[in-house]
Amino acid sequence: MTSIQKNWIWFLAILSLIIGSGIYLVNSRRTELGKSFSYSVDEYRKVDPALIKYEEVDSISPDLGKLSALAITPDGRLIVGGEKGITGFPGVGTVSCLAVDEEGTIFAGMSDHIEVFPKVGKKKIWPVPGPKAYLTSIAVDDEFVFVADAGSRCIWRYGRDGGEPLKLEGDPMFYVPSPYFDLDIGTDGSLWVVNPGPHALENYRVDGSLISSWKNASYSIEGFSGCCNPSHFALMPDGAFVTAEKGLVRVKIHNLDGSLRFVVAAPDQFDDGVTGLDVAVDDAGRICVLDPSRSQVRIFEEKKQ
Amino acid sequence: MSFKFQVSSFKFPSFRIFASLRSMILLLWIGFSVSAQAEFRFPMPEFASGYEHPPVVVPAPSTAMIGWDVVVLLITLTLAAFLVLKRRKRREIFLLTLFSLIYFGFVRNGCICSVGSVQNVAAGLFDSSIGVPVTVLIFFAAPLIFALLFGRVFCAAVCPLGAIQEMVAIKPVKVPPAVEKVLSMVPVIYLGLAMVSVATGSGFLICRYDPFVGFFRMGASFPMLLVGGLLLLLGVFVARPYCRFLCPYGVLLNWASKLSRRHATITPSDCIQCNLCADSCPYNAILEPTAEKAPESRGTGARRLGKLMLLVPVLIVIGVVVGGLLKDPLSRMHPTVALAERIAGEELGRYSTTTIESETFRASDTPNEMLYEQAAGIKGDFAVAGRWFGAFIGLVIGFKLIAVSILRKRTGYEPDKGTCLSCGRCFKYCPVKEKT
Amino acid sequence: MSGKRRDFLKNIVRGGALAGIAGICAALGMRKNKYQCNGKCSDCKPDSSAECPMGGDGYVWQIDPEKCTQCGRCATHCVLAISAVKCVHSYSMCGYCDLCGGYQRSDAKGRTTGAENQLCPTAAISRKFVEDPYYQYTIDEDLCVGCGLCVKGCEMFGNGSLYLQVKHDLCVNCNECAIAAACPSDAFRRVPASDPYLLKGGGA
Numbered sequence: 031m032t033s034i035q036k037n038w039i040w041f042l043a044i045l046s047l048i049i050g051s052g053i054y055l056v057n058s059r060r061t062e063l064g065k066s067f068s069y070s071v072d073e074y075r076k077v078d079p080a081l082i083k084y085e086e087v088d089s090i091s092p093d094l095g096k097l098s099a100l101a102i103t104p105d106g107r108l109i110v111g112g113e114k115g116i117t118g119f120p121g122v123g124t125v126s127c128l129a130v131d132e133e134g135t136i137f138a139g140m141s142d143h144i145e146v147f148p149k150v151g152k153k154k155i156w157p158v159p160g161p162k163a164y165l166t167s168i169a170v171d172d173e174f175v176f177v178a179d180a181g182s183r184c185i186w187r188y189g190r191d192g193g194e195p196l197k198l199e200g201d202p203m204f205y206v207p208s209p210y211f212d213l214d215i216g217t218d219g220s221l222w223v224v225n226p227g228p229h230a231l232e233n234y235r236v237d238g239s240l241i242s243s244w245k246n247a248s249y250s251i252e253g254f255s256g257c258c259n260p261s262h263f264a265l266m267p268d269g270a271f272v273t274a275e276k277g278l279v280r281v282k283i284h285n286l287d288g289s290l291r292f293v294v295a296a297p298d299q300f301d302d303g304v305t306g307l308d309v310a311v312d313d314a315g316r317i318c319v320l321d322p323s324r325s326q327v328r329i330f331e332e333k334k335q
Numbered sequence: 336m337s338f339k340f341q342v343s344s345f346k347f348p349s350f351r352i353f354a355s356l357r358s359m360i361l362l363l364w365i366g367f368s369v370s371a372q373a374e375f376r377f378p379m380p381e382f383a384s385g386y387e388h389p390p391v392v393v394p395a396p397s398t399a400m401i402g403w404d405v406v407v408l409l410i411t412l413t414l415a416a417f418l419v420l421k422r423r424k425r426r427e428i429f430l431l432t433l434f435s436l437i438y439f440g441f442v443r444n445g446c447i448c449s450v451g452s453v454q455n456v457a458a459g460l461f462d463s464s465i466g467v468p469v470t471v472l473i474f475f476a477a478p479l480i481f482a483l484l485f486g487r488v489f490c491a492a493v494c495p496l497g498a499i500q501e502m503v504a505i506k507p508v509k510v511p512p513a514v515e516k517v518l519s520m521v522p523v524i525y526l527g528l529a530m531v532s533v534a535t536g537s538g539f540l541i542c543r544y545d546p547f548v549g550f551f552r553m554g555a556s557f558p559m560l561l562v563g564g565l566l567l568l569l570g571v572f573v574a575r576p577y578c579r580f581l582c583p584y585g586v587l588l589n590w591a592s593k594l595s596r597r598h599a600t601i602t603p604s605d606c607i608q609c610n611l612c613a614d615s616c617p618y619n620a621i622l623e624p625t626a627e628k629a630p631e632s633r634g635t636g637a638r639r640l641g642k643l644m645l646l647v648p649v650l651i652v653i654g655v656v657v658g659g660l661l662k663d664p665l666s667r668m669h670p671t672v673a674l675a676e677r678i679a680g681e682e683l684g685r686y687s688t689t690t691i692e693s694e695t696f697r698a699s700d701t702p703n704e705m706l707y708e709q710a711a712g713i714k715g716d717f718a719v720a721g722r723w724f725g726a727f728i729g730l731v732i733g734f735k736l737i738a739v740s741i742l743r744k745r746t747g748y749e750p751d752k753g754t755c756l757s758c759g760r761c762f763k764y765c766p767v768k769e770k771t
Numbered sequence: 772m773s774g775k776r777r778d779f780l781k782n783i784v785r786g787g788a789l790a791g792i793a794g795i796c797a798a799l800g801m802r803k804n805k806y807q808c809n810g811k812c813s814d815c816k817p818d819s820s821a822e823c824p825m826g827g828d829g830y831v832w833q834i835d836p837e838k839c840t841q842c843g844r845c846a847t848h849c850v851l852a853i854s855a856v857k858c859v860h861s862y863s864m865c866g867y868c869d870l871c872g873g874y875q876r877s878d879a880k881g882r883t884t885g886a887e888n889q890l891c892p893t894a895a896i897s898r899k900f901v902e903d904p905y906y907q908y909t910i911d912e913d914l915c916v917g918c919g920l921c922v923k924g925c926e927m928f929g930n931g932s933l934y935l936q937v938k939h940d941l942c943v944n945c946n947e948c949a950i951a952a953a954c955p956s957d958a959f960r961r962v963p964a965s966d967p968y969l970l971k972g973g974g975a
Binding site for chain 1: 776872920
C-alpha cells in the first residue's frame with residue numbers, strides 16, 4: 031500500500047470517528063441526578079380513603095379577587111374577604127381576617143389595623159399597636175374581640191367597643207415563623223390558639239394564662255407537617271378542631287384530646303402549594319374551606335353512610 | 336407558593352422576532368401573579384439575645400478583565416498585521432499565535448470569542464430589544480475590518496481556536512482541492528443554521544458545539560471533550576480542520592479577505608516560480624501561475640459565465656423551496672417545539688416515561704393547547720427562516736460555481752486571498768530575497 | 772474586465788463592507804434604552820417582558836427564584852466540574868424553626884444533626900442553636916452542589932428562604948449558559964453585571 035493510500039485511510043478513519051462523535055455529541059444529554067438526590071413526599075400525600083368521611087357538596091365563587099378570609103354568621107351566611115373587599119362591603123381594601131358577631135357586625139383585620147363594619151352606622155377603625163403588626167385571625171364573643179398578630183407574635187384582646195388592647199404573649203411564647211397564626215373562641219369562652227412552631231393547639235383563659243394544650247408534629251396523617259402548621263383551624267359545635275395545613279395541604283378533624291377523628295379533604299383535592307386555607311364551621315356542622323388558588327369557598331359535609 | 340409555567344418562547348437569551356407580542360402577553364400575565372406576592376415581607380422574629388443574622392454574601396462578577404480583552408485584541412491584531420505584511424518571519428508569527436492561545440484561550444477561558452460574536456450581533460439585529468455589549472461588537476468588527484484591510488491576520492495569530500489547532504499541525508497532509516472545495520460549503524451551512532437558530536430563539540449553536548472551549552475553561556461534558564480531542568488528533572494530519580471546514584466566522588473573514596487592500600504575499604518581490612511554497616502550504620491556499628496561453632476562447636468563457644449567472648436565481652429558488660420543507664426537522668431544535676412534540680407523544684402513549692421537561696410542564700397551569708399553539712407559531716418562524724437559509728445557500732453555491740469558472744491570469748504563485756490564513760509558513764520556503 | 776476596473780469595483784465593495792460593519796456597530800452600540808428604568812438597574816421591573824438592553828457592562832446569568840422548580844439540573848449541567856450554582860439563605864425570611872423543612876428529611880427520626888436526618892446529600896447545611904426556640908441554618912458553599920433539595924423542602928414546608936442563585940465568583944459567564952438551555956421552567960435570565968443577583972427578601 032502506498033503512503034498516500036495509507037494517509038487516506040487514516041484520514042477517513044479519523045473523519046468517521048469525528049462525524050460519529052459529532053452525532054453522539056448532538057444527541058447526548060447530561061445525566062440527571064441519581065436516587066440519593068431525590069426528595070418526594072408522595073407517600074404522605076396518600077390518605078387511606080377509609081379516613082375520609084367528608085365529601086365536597088358545593089362551592090361558591092365570589093367575585094372578590096384573590097380570596098383571603100372567611101367567616102360564618104350565626105345564621106349560617108358566608109362572609110368572604112378578598113382583594114376587592116368583603117361580601118356586602120366591596121372596595122374596602124385587602125382583608126387578612128374576618129369575624130362576625132350575633133348582630134351581624136363584621137370585624138375585619140386589614141393587615142395592620144382593624145375595621146369594624148356595623149350593620150347600621152359608620153365603620154370604625156381600631157389601631158393595632160406595634161410596628162410589625164400583621165393580623166391573621168379575629169374572633170368575637172360577648173365580652174371581647176381577640177385578634178392574632180403574627181408580626182408581633184402576640185394576641186391583642188380588645189373590648190367589644192375597642193379601646194386599649196391587652197397583649198397576650200402566650201405561655202411561654204408564641205412561635206410564629208410564617209404569617210399563619212389562627213385562633214378561635216370555644217363555647218366556654220376560653221381562647222384556643224394555634225402555636226405554629228411547636229405544632230400545638232393551646233387553650234388560654236381570657237387573661238392569657240394557659241389551661242391546657244396538645245401538639246403533634248408529624249408528616250403522617252395524624253399530625254401536623256412541615257415547620258408551622260396547622261395554618262388555620264375552626265372549632266366545631268362539639269368542640270372538635272377542624273384544621274387546615276399548608277405544604278402538605280389537607281383538612282382534618284381532631285378530637286378534643288388531639289387524636290385524629292376524620293379527614294375532610296386529602297392533599298390530592300387541592301392544588302399544589304396552595305396556602306391560606308381559612309376554615310369555618312356552621313352550626314349544622316358543615317365545613318367551609320377557602321381555596322384561594324381556585325378562588326372558591328368549598329363546602330364539605332359528612333358523608334351519608 | 337403557586338408556580339406558573341411560562342410557555343417558553345423565551346429560552347435564554349430571549350429573542351423572538353415574530354411572536355414577541357404573544358410572549359409579552361403571557362409574561363405580563365405571569366408577572367401579575369408573581370409580583371403580588373413580592374410586596375409583603377413577614378417580619379423576622381424578635382431575638383432576646385440580640386442576635387444578628389450573618390450577611391448574605393453575594394460576590395460580584397469580575398468584569399475587570401473585559402476592558403483589557405479589547406485592548407489586547409486590538410494590539411494583537413495590529414501586531415499580527417505588522418508581522419505578516421512587514422516582518423514576514425514565520426517564527427514571530429508563531430510566537431504571537433502562542434501568546435493568543437494562552438491569553439484568549441486559557442486565561443480568558445475562550446469566551447467571549449469573535450467566532451461566537453456573530454450570534455450576538457445577529458441576535459441584536461433580529462430583535463430590537465436585545466442589547467449587544469460594546470466589547471462584543473468590537474470582537475465582531477475588529478477582525479473583519481482588519482481582514483478587509485490586511486487579510487485574515489485574525490486567523491493567523493489571534494484566534495484561540497486557530498491557535499490551538501496550529502499547535503498540533505505537525506504532519507500536515509494535503510487534502511485534494513476538489514474535496515476541499517466541496518467541504519468548504521460546510522461552514523457556510525453551519526453559519527446559515529446558526530443564524531436560523533438565533534433568529535428563531537433556539538439558542539447559540541456555535542457556542543454549544545465549540546469543540547475547544549472545553550479545554551480552555553477546563554470543564555465540559557464528555558462528548559464535547561471527545562469531539563475536541565478527536566478534532567485535535569485530526570488536526571495533526573489535516574491542518575486546522577475547524578478553521579477550514581467548520582468555522583462560521585471564517586466564512587465572513589473569507590469574503591472580507593477577498594476584498595482586502597493589502598494581503599500577505601509569498602515573495603517579497605517577484606515570484607521566480609520555483610514551486611517551493613506551494614508544497615509547504617497545508618491549506619491548499621496557494622494558487623499556481625496560469626499557463627502562457629489562455630486554454631479557451633473568450634467567447635466560450637463568457638457564454639459559460641452567462642449560463643452560470645442565470646443559474647444563480649434558479650439555485651436560489653430551489654434553496655427557498657428546500658429550506659421551507661426543512662421546517663419540521665429544523666424546528667425541533669427549539670425547546671418549545673420539542674416539548675410540544677414530547678407532550679403530544681406522551682398523550683398518545685408513544686413514550687413509556689416522562690421527562691423532567693414534560694413533568695414540569697404538566698405541573699404548571701398552562702393548558703396543552705397553548706403550548707401547541709406556541710409551537711405552531713415557532714414552526715412558522717422556522718419556515719420563514721428556513722427559506723432565507725435555503726436562498727442563502729443557493730446564492731453561495733451559485734457564486735462558488737461562478738468563481739470556479741472564472742480564470743484569472745497569474746504570473747507567479749499567489750495566495751488565495753479568501754482561504755489563505757496568513758500563517759506565514761510559506762515565507763520560510765521562498766528563496767527570493769528582499770529587493771534592496 | 773481590466774485590472775483597473777476590477778480594483779475600482781473592489782474598492783467600492785470594500786468601502787461598502789466597511790460602512791456596513793460600522794453601521795451595524797453604530798446601530799447596535801447606540802441602542803436606546805427603551806425601559807423606564809433610566810439606566811438604573813435598581814428601578815428595573817424584574818418581570819419586564821424583554822431583555823435588558825443595557826449593553827454597557829455586559830450581562831451575567833442569574834436564576835429567578837420565583838420560577839425555579841428545583842429540578843436538580845443546576846448541579847449536573849454546569850460546564851464546570853462543580854456547579855457555579857449554590858444555595859443562598861435569605862435570613863430575613865427564615866423562620867428559624869427547630870423543625871426545618873429545608874434541613875430535615877420528612878422521615879427524620881429526630882430533630883438532631885445526624886446525617887441520616889438531613890435532607891442535604893452533601894451535609895452542606897449546618898444548624899446552630901441561637902436561643903430558645905430559634906436555630907440558625909447556614910450553608911457551606913464549599914459543600915453545596917446546587918441540587919436544590921433543601922430549596923424544595925423549604926418551599927414546601929417552610930418560608931422559602933433557601934433558594935438557588937448563580938454565584939459570580941465561580942461562574943465563567945458563558946455566552947450560552949448550558950444550565951439555562953436545559954432549565955425546564957425557563958428560570959434563567961440575563962441580568963446586568965452591576966446588579967447580578969435576584970435575591971428574595973430584599974437581599975438580606
